[in-house]
Amino acid sequence: MLAGKGANQFAESIGVNTVPTDKLVTEYEKKEWEKHKKYIVGVMEEFNTKWAHDTVGAIAVDCAGNVACATSTGGIRNKMVGRVGDSPCIGCGGYADNSSGAVSCTGHGESILKVTLARLILSHVEQGRSIADASQLSLQHMGERVQGAGGAIVVSPSGQWAATFTTERMAWAAAEDDVLWFGLNPKERLKEKLSQ
Numbered sequence: 001m002l003a004g005k006g007a008n009q010f011a012e013s014i015g016v017n018t019v020p021t022d023k024l025v026t027e028y029e030k031k032e033w034e035k036h037k038k039y040i041v042g043v044m045e046e047f048n049t050k051w052a053h054d055t056v057g058a059i060a061v062d063c064a065g066n067v068a069c070a071t072s073t074g075g076i077r078n079k080m081v082g083r084v085g086d087s088p089c090i091g092c093g094g095y096a097d098n099s100s101g102a103v104s105c106t107g108h109g110e111s112i113l114k115v116t117l118a119r120l121i122l123s124h125v126e127q128g129r130s131i132a133d134a135s136q137l138s139l140q141h142m143g144e145r146v147q148g149a150g151g152a153i154v155v156s157p158s159g160q161w162a163a164t165f166t167t168e169r170m171a172w173a174a175a176e177d178d179v180l181w182f183g184l185n186p187k188e189r190l191k192e193k194l195s196q
């Protein structure tokens with residue numbers, strides 16, 4: 001894994017377009033940053049409540065049972081320069097193995113790293129738990145063991161899936177055959193027929 005200066009150098013060497021950092025700062029975020037300047041308060045307020053979850057995760061399974069995951073994030077507000085969160089760390093923010101499934105996580109990165117959340121979920125699956133139970137158990141464990149809240153989307157090679165969270169809300173959606181499932185609040189499971 002490359003971070004900081006080394007990551008920039010590598011990106012430049014393969015021709016990734018760069019923009020000045022201030023182009024990435026919005027007025028809204030500047031105001032939010034002023035409001036939540038204290039790191040601990042910011043973390044406790046944001047990750048153990050409903051706000052500030054900007055992470056985008058995706059998982060997929062194909063008709064041959066191959067699974068994949070991807071996780072992208074802006075990290076957390078007030079993070080230290082040089083922080084590497086859970087999202088790029090294999091086994092933490094995401095994991096995919098054709099023998100058990102694919103996972104993408106969101107939530108308080110330091111907590112996710114401590115319990116290696118994505119791998120923890122799949123190890124429960126390997127021990128015979130359902131995708132839904134494995135997610136629930138692992139997120140519960142993260143809450144009890146390190147007081148962190150978060151969420152995970154999981155899919156098995158046979159197409160079982162779950163979207164589970166211990167934060168107040170998590171926006172999720174799943175496409176299965178010709179149905180789009182989606183939700184935001186706990187226990188919310190809405191569906192819509194996908195048009196061809």
Ligand SMILES: NC(=O)C[C@H](N)C(=O)O
Binds near residue numbers: 074110
């Ligand atoms: N919103 C998030 O999921 C943040 C991410 N997990 C991080 O801590 O970097």
